[in-house]
Amino acid sequence: MKVEFGSAPVAEELIRECLHRSASYDLEGFLLGQGAIPAQIMFVGEAPGATEIVEGRPFTGQAGKVLEEYLKKIGLTRQDIYISSAVRSRPFKDKVVAGTAPGKEPRISRSNRTPTKNEVLAHAPILDAEIELVQPRVIVPMGNIGLHRLIGSHETISSLHGKVLEGPIQRLEEVSDPHSRYVFGDRSYSIFPLYHPAAVIYNRSLEAVIEQDLAALKQFLDLKNNS
Numbered sequence: 001m002k003v004e005f006g007s008a009p010v011a012e013e014l015i016r017e018c019l020h021r022s023a024s025y026d027l028e029g030f031l032l033g034q035g036a037i038p039a040q041i042m043f044v045g046e047a048p049g050a051t052e053i054v055e056g057r058p059f060t061g062q063a064g065k066v067l068e069e070y071l072k073k074i075g076l077t078r079q080d081i082y083i084s085s086a087v088r089s090r091p092f093k094d095k096v097v098a099g100t101a102p103g104k105e106p107r108i109s110r111s112n113r114t115p116t117k118n119e120v121l122a123h124a125p126i127l128d129a130e131i132e133l134v135q136p137r138v139i140v141p142m143g144n145i146g147l148h149r150l151i152g153s154h155e156t157i158s159s160l161h162g163k164v165l166e167g168p169i170q171r172l173e174e175v176s177d178p179h180s181r182y183v184f185g186d187r188s189y190s191i192f193p194l195y196h197p198a199a200v201i202y203n204r205s206l207e208a209v210i211e212q213d214l215a216a217l218k219q220f221l222d223l224k225n226n227s
């Protein structure tokens with residue numbers, strides 16, 4: 001089978017539709033996920049940040065460095081997997097910062113923020129299309145945003161990290177209906193939730209947990225590949 005590397009060829013019309021659906025939210029820029037197509041394993045994060053929007057490539061900021069450590073520990077590279085996220089634009093928050101010296105004008109400081117449920121819903125058809133095109137057998141949601149997008153919000157990453165769930169995932173029922181909600185698809189996936197790489201940056205005490213989860217993920221993938 002020929003494996004391509006890049007962004008899944010999501011229809012431009014679908015992207016336009018999602019950008020239209022999210023036009024009233026504080027989101028900037030747009031980039032698709034990236035990686036091998038097809039890929040056995042797909043990682044699903046939260047949303048790109050400022051660095052990713054500038055670079056045009058997912059996980060290129062600080063969290064990206066941690067993600068590359070994750071991949072090293074399971075013996076994979078970006079070329080082996082596909083990486084995407086629940087939202088494909090940067091959610092931002094602006095704050096007015098007072099001038100630091102007399103006569104200095106206040107300025108606007110823009111920071112990354114967690115996407116809202118409505119933003120995730122607005123971009124849902126893009127992730128659905130990427131999953132359809134990449135055809136992963138294993139999906140690794142990283143953090144609660146990715147996890148909830150895929151399986152609903154009845155459980156949290158702190159209870160499911162490092163465990164394998166077998167089952168269907170959510171997709172948007174009807175793209176053209178602005179009130180459409182998620183439904184579970186027919187296909188079953190192995191879902192292996194992990195803490196988001198940014199969580200490790202803010203909470204170093206998670207390092208040991210992540211280490212164990214990555215060892216469990218590696219063992220799971222090795223078993224799957226040998227069965």
Ligand code: URA
Binds near residue numbers: 044046048049058063
């Ligand atoms: N966090 C994500 O979830 N995705 C990125 O691309 C970068 C940071």
